[in-house]
Amino acid sequence: MQNKNMSDIIEAYIKSVLQENQRIEIQRKQIADHFDCVPSQINYVIKTRFTPENGYAVESKRGGGGYIRIMKLAIVDDSEIIDAMLSVIDDTVTLRNAIAIINNLAANDVINQREAEIMFSAIDKDALGKFINAPEVRAVILKNMLLKLKYQETK
Template sequence: MEGPTNISDVIEKYLKGILADEEQVEIRRSDIADQFNVVPSQINYVIKTRFTIQNGYIVESKRGGGGYIRIEKVNLLADTDVLDSLLSDVVGDAINQHDAYAIINSLFNDGVLKEREANIILAAIDKDTLAVADHEVENTLRARILIGVLNRLRFED
């Protein structure tokens, strides 16, 4: 089994390990930075790139002396506000393949989608399937497909 290869992977694994036991984790950026002997901006980078809504996380931060960062693992379909935020803020009118794949992967990891269903959706939103020379049109089509799928899943029992 391959382990983390860089400090960002190590920090991500550490935080996800905490989240495996708890629904949310509240950290002080400087404490984690000290623990891993990195600058606080490295912690920001990991949180901004690895703990996104499309990956199934909500991040809240409070700045200042007693500041903290709260990371919460969420089920994208279980909370209407989270899903609405995902649809409007992340998917919107267009979405790139990487972010769309992250959403489907998160739904698979949450047990919302079975492997076969996830693979079918991934095939439908793949750049080779959409085969449009204009990236803006491709991202718009991908967003429409993804919104249709997410809205259908939202109303399933």
């Protein structure tokens, strides 16, 4: 674990707890105390790594009895996960979020690793770097690929 930063360690811990349960409730302060870090570090990990793009839903309640509830999204079929990914793409999408979406598709066996690599190459900085509006172009390309996955032609 010496090459991992604190965010990676916290993420791994939360994911290990989520393997046992589909839903967990945590308190920022307790987790921060456990890892000897500030509660804002916990917020950062949850905000950046436990997103719908990554296959999670998060609810939080602030205050003395506050908690953060993290739920692993249950996917019934491929079209449901594709719809979930389409719903998080606005008119623009960052490269980071696009990568998370593609990784989520691969993790849920909607696409294979080769298809993921092709999708990555279509939305990365090498392909879109010269566009001033790269986040908008990336969103259009990613939405189109997702729709093609959802509505594959039957042979």
